[in-house]
Amino acid sequence: MDITRRRLLSALSAAGLLAVVPAGPVGAAAAAAGLARLRANTEAVFAGTPASNARPETAAKLAAVDKAARANLKAMDAAGAGELFAGLALGTDDANLNTAFRWLYEIALATVAYGGGLYGDKAARRRVIDGLVWLHERYYGDQSKGYYGNWFHWEIGISQHVSKALVLLHDEVRAYRPELVRTYVTSMDAYLRNGKNGDVNLDSRFHTGANLADITTNRILQGALLGDEARVRKALTDQLTVFATIDPYRLDHGVTDGYYADGSFIQHASVAYTGSYGKGLLTRVVQTLKILDGTGFAHGEELVPVVRGWVRNGFAPLIFEGWMMEIVKGRAVSRTDSGYTDVAVVVEAVVDLSSLASGTDATALKGYVKHIRETSRATLGPARFVSPVSVVRYADILADASVPAADLNPAARSVAFNAMDKTVHRRPGYAFALARSSARISKYEYMNGENLMPWFQGEGAHYLYLSGQDQTEAYGVDYFTTVSPYALAGVTAPAEQRRTVPELYGKPYYDNPGHPLNFTSSSESQNKYVYFPRGTHGHSGGVVLGAYGAAAMVQSSDVAYRDRALLPGDFVVHRNASATKSWFLFDDEIVVLAAGVGDPAGRAVTTAVDARVAAPGDAVSLTGARRDGRPWSGTGTADLRWLRYANASQGTAVGYLFLDTPRVRVALDDVTRSRRVVRTANPDTAVTRQVFGVSVDRAAGARPVALAYALVPNAGERLLRSHAAGGPLEVLANSTRSQAVSHSGLGLTAVNSFGSGRHEAGGLRVDGPACVLVRRQGTSASALTSVAVSDPTMGRETVGVLLRGRRLRVVSADEGVRVRAVRGGTWVEADTHHAYGRGFTATLRPAR
Known part of the structure; x- marks a missing residue:
C-alpha cells in the first residue's frame, strides 16, 4: 500500500490532520488521559510490564538491563573531580557527552523495569535526576559552549536519552525537580539548529527519513512530559511524511530520503541504506505506533499496511538465512556487529508489527519471524531486543503451532532495486547481491572514520551467499578487513594505492571552510565529494521477468574527479578505470559480461571475477580444466575453461565458467590484518583469513578487453565439465x-x-x-x-x-x-x- 508524499501532504494541508491523526480527545481531562496513556505505553515499551517481566523468557533481558545500570552506578561512584562517570571526560567530546546521557537513561530504565534488581530504587532515581541537573548546568545548558562535533548527538541522540529518561521518571521528577522538564525541553528545542524556530523543518536535509522519525518521536515524548497536546499532534503530523512513498519526479521539500515504490530505501539523499538507517526507521515507527496505542492521537491501523509493505518488498529480499546483505549497509559494513545482529533488530520490529496487524497479514508476519529463526545460522537472542514485551511476543510466536514458518520471499526471486542501484537474485541454495552506482546513487559511504577503504564498493561489487554457511565466515567486517579494497568480488580497479581520508587530511573529514565550497564536517560539499560521492554516468539499471533478471552499469569516475578544477589544490581526486558491465541472472548460473575493460590513463587494471574468504583451518581446494582440456589445480595464472573453489569444512563450493576470458590469475593467500584498517573505532584485533581470488589482469598500456564468465553457485565438477562441453549458455x-x-x-x-x-x-x-x-x-x-x-x-x-x-x-x-x-x-x-x-x-x- 503506497501513500504518495504529495497526496499525504495535500491531505494534511486540506484537512489540517490526516485521518491517521484524528481531532483527538476533546476537553482537558480527555487530553490529559491520552498523554498519561502515552507515557505509560512508553514505559511498557522500554521497561516492560509486570506481566511481561514475570515471564521466564524476559529474565535474560532484565539481567542485561540490571547489569548495565549497576556498571553505570559503579562508574558514578568512582567519578573524580569534574566527572559524572569515571573516565568519561566531558567538555570537548560530544560522543562522551552523549554516552553520559545514555548511561543515565540506562540507570533510569533499570529502576522502572519490574522484576529487576534495581526496580523501585528511589536513591538510584534521584542520582539520575541529579545527574541530569549536573550535566545541564555544566555541559549542556550553555548554548554558546555546546553543539560541537557531530550534529546527530545534539539534535537526536542526547534528546532521545533525556526524553526517555524523563518519561520513565515522570512522577519522581515532578515531585523532586518539577522545573527540570521545561528546562531540558527548552534546551533541546534550542539545539534543534537544523530545524526552524526550535521545531522540525521539513525543508532541512537533516530532517528526513530515519533522522526525522527519531526527532519527531523525541518531540512526541516531550509533548507528553509537558502536557502539550498540540506539540504531540504537530510531531505526529511531521512524522507521517516518512510513510509516504518517494516519487522522484514530484519531490516535496526536495526530499529523496525514504522508501520507493520498488522497495528501495535511501538516506543521505543518495545512499542505499535499508540495512542501517532503513532498519532504524522501521524500528522507530513501529515503536511509535505502540507508544500511541489507545491514546487517541493516531489510528495506527491506517499505517500498518504501509510498514508491512516495507518488510515484504524492502527488507525480506535483502535478508538471507537471517543475514542482512552488505549492499545496503553503507559505512556500517565496517562495524563489528554482524549481519545477524542487524536482522535481530528487524525481527523485533516485525514481531511488534504482527501484533498491530490482523488476519492473514499478522499470520504472514509471524510466519516470517519463524522462518528467520529456523534458517539463521546464528542464535537470534531476544535478550538484545529493546522491549521485554517484544521478547514475550517473540516467544509466543515461536510457541504457536498454528503459525507455519514461511518466508515472505518466494523460493526463486529476482529483485531490481533500481531506485537505489542494487540487484538481488535468490534461489533455494544461494543469494546473489550486486552493488551498482550511477550519477543518481553513491558509489559508497565513508564517514566519521568508518569504512575507510570503500572506493570500489559500488562498482559492481557482488556478494554470493551460499545456503547453510555461517555468513560471518564469508562476509561481514572480516571480509572487508582481509580482502584488498581493489579486489572486492566483481570490481574492476586500476593499479594504484589510495590513502584513507584520515591519512590524507589528518582528520576524519576534509576541512577548508575558507574555500568557496565551504568544506566543514557536515557541509554539503563534504557529502558530495568525501562522504558519499556519486558517479558521473547515468546508465545503471535492470529488469526482471518472473524469477529471472538482468542488470547493467557503465563504470565512471566520481564527481570529485569531474569537478577537480573547482576543488582546492590539496584535495585528492581519483580517476577510475573503464568498464561496461552486464549481469544475467538465471537459475544455476550468473553470467557476467564486461567490455571496454581498461584505463584511459594507461594504468594496469584488474578485474576480480570473485573473492572469497575462509577460516585459516578450513580445507579449501582449487580444481579446474585448461582450455585445451587438461586438468588444472592449485594457484597461478592459466588459460582456464572452468574453475571450482570448494571449502570442505563449510560444505560450500562455487564454480566459474570462463566463456570468453583471457588468462586468469588464481590466488589463495593467508592474510592477517587488524579490523582497525577499515574503521578507526574498531578494536585493534588481528584477523586471519584464507583469501581466495580469481582475476583478470591487464598490463599498463594494454588495449581494452572484453570478458565473459559465469558464476555457478554450489557447482560440482561434473556440472562444470558438462557446461564446458557445450552447455546452455551462449x-x-x-x-x-x-x-x-x-x-x-x-x-x-x-x-x-x-x-x-x-x-x-x-x-x-x-x-x-x-x-x-x-x-x-x-x-x-x-x-x-x-x-x-x-x-x-x-x-x-x-x-x-x-x-x-x-x-x-x-x-x-x-x-x-x-x-x-x-x-x-x-x-x-x-x-x-x-x-x-x-x-x-x-x-x-x-x-x-
Whole structure:
C-alpha cells in the first residue's frame, strides 16, 4: 500500500490532520488521559510490564538491563573531580557527552523495569535526576559552549536519552525537580539548529527519513512530559511524511530520503541504506505506533499496511538465512556487529508489527519471524531486543503451532532495486547481491572514520551467499578487513594505492571552510565529494521477468574527479578505470559480461571475477580444466575453461565458467590484518583469513578487453565439465554498445544495450539503451513468449523491442505497454517516461 508524499501532504494541508491523526480527545481531562496513556505505553515499551517481566523468557533481558545500570552506578561512584562517570571526560567530546546521557537513561530504565534488581530504587532515581541537573548546568545548558562535533548527538541522540529518561521518571521528577522538564525541553528545542524556530523543518536535509522519525518521536515524548497536546499532534503530523512513498519526479521539500515504490530505501539523499538507517526507521515507527496505542492521537491501523509493505518488498529480499546483505549497509559494513545482529533488530520490529496487524497479514508476519529463526545460522537472542514485551511476543510466536514458518520471499526471486542501484537474485541454495552506482546513487559511504577503504564498493561489487554457511565466515567486517579494497568480488580497479581520508587530511573529514565550497564536517560539499560521492554516468539499471533478471552499469569516475578544477589544490581526486558491465541472472548460473575493460590513463587494471574468504583451518581446494582440456589445480595464472573453489569444512563450493576470458590469475593467500584498517573505532584485533581470488589482469598500456564468465553457485565438477562441453549458455554480443546472452535450457534471451539506435541479438532488435529479457516457452501454436523491458538511464520516453519471426498477440500486458504486428515480427513498446527504471512486462502468444 503506497501513500504518495504529495497526496499525504495535500491531505494534511486540506484537512489540517490526516485521518491517521484524528481531532483527538476533546476537553482537558480527555487530553490529559491520552498523554498519561502515552507515557505509560512508553514505559511498557522500554521497561516492560509486570506481566511481561514475570515471564521466564524476559529474565535474560532484565539481567542485561540490571547489569548495565549497576556498571553505570559503579562508574558514578568512582567519578573524580569534574566527572559524572569515571573516565568519561566531558567538555570537548560530544560522543562522551552523549554516552553520559545514555548511561543515565540506562540507570533510569533499570529502576522502572519490574522484576529487576534495581526496580523501585528511589536513591538510584534521584542520582539520575541529579545527574541530569549536573550535566545541564555544566555541559549542556550553555548554548554558546555546546553543539560541537557531530550534529546527530545534539539534535537526536542526547534528546532521545533525556526524553526517555524523563518519561520513565515522570512522577519522581515532578515531585523532586518539577522545573527540570521545561528546562531540558527548552534546551533541546534550542539545539534543534537544523530545524526552524526550535521545531522540525521539513525543508532541512537533516530532517528526513530515519533522522526525522527519531526527532519527531523525541518531540512526541516531550509533548507528553509537558502536557502539550498540540506539540504531540504537530510531531505526529511531521512524522507521517516518512510513510509516504518517494516519487522522484514530484519531490516535496526536495526530499529523496525514504522508501520507493520498488522497495528501495535511501538516506543521505543518495545512499542505499535499508540495512542501517532503513532498519532504524522501521524500528522507530513501529515503536511509535505502540507508544500511541489507545491514546487517541493516531489510528495506527491506517499505517500498518504501509510498514508491512516495507518488510515484504524492502527488507525480506535483502535478508538471507537471517543475514542482512552488505549492499545496503553503507559505512556500517565496517562495524563489528554482524549481519545477524542487524536482522535481530528487524525481527523485533516485525514481531511488534504482527501484533498491530490482523488476519492473514499478522499470520504472514509471524510466519516470517519463524522462518528467520529456523534458517539463521546464528542464535537470534531476544535478550538484545529493546522491549521485554517484544521478547514475550517473540516467544509466543515461536510457541504457536498454528503459525507455519514461511518466508515472505518466494523460493526463486529476482529483485531490481533500481531506485537505489542494487540487484538481488535468490534461489533455494544461494543469494546473489550486486552493488551498482550511477550519477543518481553513491558509489559508497565513508564517514566519521568508518569504512575507510570503500572506493570500489559500488562498482559492481557482488556478494554470493551460499545456503547453510555461517555468513560471518564469508562476509561481514572480516571480509572487508582481509580482502584488498581493489579486489572486492566483481570490481574492476586500476593499479594504484589510495590513502584513507584520515591519512590524507589528518582528520576524519576534509576541512577548508575558507574555500568557496565551504568544506566543514557536515557541509554539503563534504557529502558530495568525501562522504558519499556519486558517479558521473547515468546508465545503471535492470529488469526482471518472473524469477529471472538482468542488470547493467557503465563504470565512471566520481564527481570529485569531474569537478577537480573547482576543488582546492590539496584535495585528492581519483580517476577510475573503464568498464561496461552486464549481469544475467538465471537459475544455476550468473553470467557476467564486461567490455571496454581498461584505463584511459594507461594504468594496469584488474578485474576480480570473485573473492572469497575462509577460516585459516578450513580445507579449501582449487580444481579446474585448461582450455585445451587438461586438468588444472592449485594457484597461478592459466588459460582456464572452468574453475571450482570448494571449502570442505563449510560444505560450500562455487564454480566459474570462463566463456570468453583471457588468462586468469588464481590466488589463495593467508592474510592477517587488524579490523582497525577499515574503521578507526574498531578494536585493534588481528584477523586471519584464507583469501581466495580469481582475476583478470591487464598490463599498463594494454588495449581494452572484453570478458565473459559465469558464476555457478554450489557447482560440482561434473556440472562444470558438462557446461564446458557445450552447455546452455551462449554469448550473443559483448561490446560497449551491446551485451547479450541466451540460455537454451530456459528459453531465455537477455540483452543490455548501452548506445542509442538499433541493437540486434538473438532474434531481437532492441531500441537502445535498454534492458530486455525475453522467454519463449513451448513450440506449439499456444506457446507463450514473455517480454520484460526497462530504461536503465531513467531518462527515456519509450523503450521498444522487435521480436522477429511469427507475429504475436497480447495475452496480458502492463499498463503503458503497446504491442503491434510489424513487418518481420512483433513490436513491443513501453512508456518509460517517469518510470524511474521500473520494468514493464507483456505475455504474448502466436496470432491466429
